[in-house]
Amino acid sequence: MAHNPVNHPARPIYRAIGGLIGLYLVAFGVLGFVQAGGGEFFAQDDSSVLGQGTNLGYSVISAGLGIVILLATLAGRNVDVLVDTWLGYGLMALGLAGLAVLRTDANYLNFTLATAIVTMVLGQVLLLCGMYGKVGSEEEAKAFQDARLVL
Template sequence: MAHIPINHPLRPLYRALSGLVGLYILIFGIIGFIRTSGMDFFANHGDWVLGLLTNPAFSVLSIIAGLIVLAGALIGRNLFVALNLVGGFIFLIAGIVMLLLLRTDANFLSFSMVNCVVSFIFGMLFLAAGLYGKVGPTEDEEAEAAFRTRQPTTRHATNH
């Protein structure tokens, strides 16, 4: 990675947004699992929950994803960065794959077009949170800022 901002001033905002999305995904998964408990696990038809279509399999995946994203937002530090970068790519890839399977019998997560769009939005938010959430010491922050602006770093030599 050439340069990712360290200690970005909007880091708390991205962490809060990621946590809220993780909470939404968790609540969606719980309600979805309760409402679809009588269906086949990979049913092609689902039930609408909080604006998205779901089946039991997608509800369980949502519960797991929501817990992981929420835990990352609560723990913070650079674990938050790693989880959001990986989660962002997973949500984008899931959106693309489910878009390809949308009107087929292979739509095993019962996705709709709305689900695909929301998956893309969440994926982009997680990627942004991951890219701007990195934390580190002040020296690393100054070196990254100097690299970004192409200015030499100023190091204070200490004589002992």
């Protein structure tokens, strides 16, 4: 992470965007839980919420990830940078895995094409938030600027 800026001027905006992604995932998870409540955990049916396929399992996963992102955003102190980066990579991998099993019996999370696309876009935006949200001391920021000027 040596190339990621420290104390970027827009870091509060990126932190807020990360929090909004957490809120979206919690809302999607709760709505999916209400929609698929009482059904099978990994049902493969026509259940959809906000235009995306879901089931009880994916709703619980989404709500859990959203809560983790919200807690990390509230904690700050570069915890949000670490969580946003790793969960961004995780959401990208989940979206690709969902795309790979889209029309097979292994589609346990009931993904649709829209679900895979939204999951990958959320992962990309979380990675962006993780890259530009780093906070550090003035010495770290100056060292980053000096290293950047050398290149």
